[in-house]
Amino acid sequence: MAKLAATEIEDGIPSVMTGAQQNDYGDARNVITLHQDIPVPGELSCKQILIRVYAAAINPVDWKVLKGNLTFIKRFSFPHTPGSDVAGVVVAIGSSVKRFRVGDKVYGNLGTDGGSYAEYVREKESLFALKPSNLTMVEAAAVPLACLTSYQALFNTASPIVGPGSKIMVCGGSSATGLYGVQLAKAVGAHVTTTCSQRNFSLMEKLGCKVVQACSDMTTDPQQLLVIDYNNKDFGQELKGQEYDFVYDCVGGEQQWLAAQQILRRGGQFITIVGNDPEMKVSLKYMATLGSTLVGHKLQSIFSSTKLSYKFHAIRESYQDLDEIRTRFLETDKVKPIIDTVFDWRKDGVEALYALYEKSKSGKAQGKLVLKIADEE
Ligand SMILES: NC(=O)c1ccc[n+]([C@@H]2O[C@H](COP(=O)([O-])OP(=O)(O)OC[C@H]3O[C@@H](n4cnc5c(N)ncnc54)[C@H](OP(=O)(O)O)[C@@H]3O)[C@@H](O)[C@H]2O)c1
Incomplete structure (x- = not known):
């Protein structure tokens, strides 16, 4: 003993x-x-x-x-x-x-x-x-980690937060964070689009979504999820000018931000949990690059006509958020x-x-x- x-x-x-x-x-x-x-x-x-x-x-x-x-x-x-x-x-x-x-x-x-x-x-x-x-x-x-990250990105870091009627693109819907991001956004009544490869469309169906692959096939059915196969299409070109409120990036790399700029409305928010370097080798150089990326994008948002905001979200320890996820989303079967x-x-x-x-x-x-x-x- x-x-x-x-x-x-x-x-x-x-x-x-x-x-x-x-x-x-x-x-x-x-x-x-x-x-x-x-x-x-x-x-x-x-x-x-x-x-x-x-x-x-x-x-x-x-x-x-x-x-x-x-x-x-x-x-x-x-x-x-x-x-x-x-x-x-x-x-x-x-x-x-x-x-x-x-x-x-x-x-x-x-x-x-x-x-x-x-x-x-x-x-x-x-x-x-x-x-x-x-x-x-x-x-x-x-x-815990994947759901808390997406919960905080959508409902704390996003400002105003993701809510009923918001238009959101989740980059990487089949990733663990993306799967939670798609479900949380749908649970609060947002219109959700995501990128994932064809082999993962069945995962989206496991979430209770009806996968639709073209904007023209979308109806008012709230079960529908517009899915772009990232191996064949660039979501920026595919959804150009469609006035999204948010792009939530669970993939990383500069390409997600470049594509996001094509689809976000004026004042829209790009929230990434990865940034430009998916390997995340934290060093002085990494911190300097992340810092200059954030400052660069901030200045871009102030001086450009589109006023897009670029935010890097990092998970924060919070049992209150875990409690909220439990009572509001998991125990009500809205998220699984x-x-x-x-x-x-x-x-x-x-x-x-x-x-x-x-x-x-x-x-x-x-x-x-x-x-x-x-x-x-
Ligand atoms: N900042 C934070 O606090 C925080 C917190 C959690 C996670 N993260 C970071 O977020 C990233 C995702 O983590 P995770 O646990 O969600 O990942 P994960 O579950 O390991 O992601 C795997 C999935 O990503 C998909 N994927 C890969 N490349 C893609 C692309 N270009 N476009 C769309 N989907 C793609 C893969 O689908 P295919 O097989 O079809 O390629 C696969 O299903 C990691 O870099 C992680 O370190 C950051």
Whole structure:
């Protein structure tokens, strides 16, 4: 049994656990190992909780962090347990924890600190919210980072926010963030268009949408979703002059911004979560380039006749937003997680982790990639 300094503790917490360990920066196959004897975190600070992890998901930022692309702003001491999205059960709480009790089911994102690819993780309570009651642990783990990012981009960073009647183009509708972006925008009554390849049209149908490929085929049916196959058409040329209010870019690269300028109305907003460099190797040069891109586009918006705004959105930690996503969109079935593959190291050992990272890095995921760590009772 683990010796835990905590106010409330569940019985039967073991002293060691299975978890992933990163031993250097690089590709998963070279730097990750799986261990059965990692000490379960003890000693909770007053605001921390200990979670028994049932499922954890991957996001592109996880392989970028693993490779060392963010060492300019975040360095680890090794060994380090990676993983940021998580769903699980609270098994111990610190003395000032107010929002949770032992036994609560929660979900959240641990940020660059990581730690979710393990059977237990200790973190501050403010990173977590109650798990949506209608989702399994695997589904809940597929929500936090991707959905929070799109929720905040559409309803915080956008100003005025996306709402009924807004016209929005989501670049990369089949990406995890794009799938949430399309659903959130539709849920508030926006008119949504998206780019994705033909092989992913079926994903859009899984969202309950009727895929339409030409503006001329659009009717007033709110189920319809205009989809542009980005392999064959440039959305800027295809939708030129159609006066969109927003372009929400989940793909990145200069081309999205160039195309967006063709379709945004005067004063329209381009919100990117990627910017020009999808690899995001954060360095002084990267920060300088991002800064000059933002300043350049800001000046362009002030002096040009179209007054377009260019915004880079980065996720912000907020349990209030996770609560709002749960009550307003997930538990009302307006938004649902789409899962590509569930990996399990209890069946496939460390290969499950390698496959998880490799599939995410391929850029070809069709929904979320989730690591199942324990079975639900
Ligand atoms: N700023 C932030 O806070 C923040 C937060 C979350 C994510 N991000 C970033 O956002 C990006 C997307 O993340 P994600 O998790 O949503 O990605 P993801 O799920 O891994 O994206 C994979 C999907 O993107 C599609 N795709 C690739 N290139 C495309 C293109 N040119 N046009 C349209 N679709 C394309 C692929 O479809 P095909 O197979 O058809 O190519 C695939 O279905 C990443 O760069 C990530 O780091 C930033």
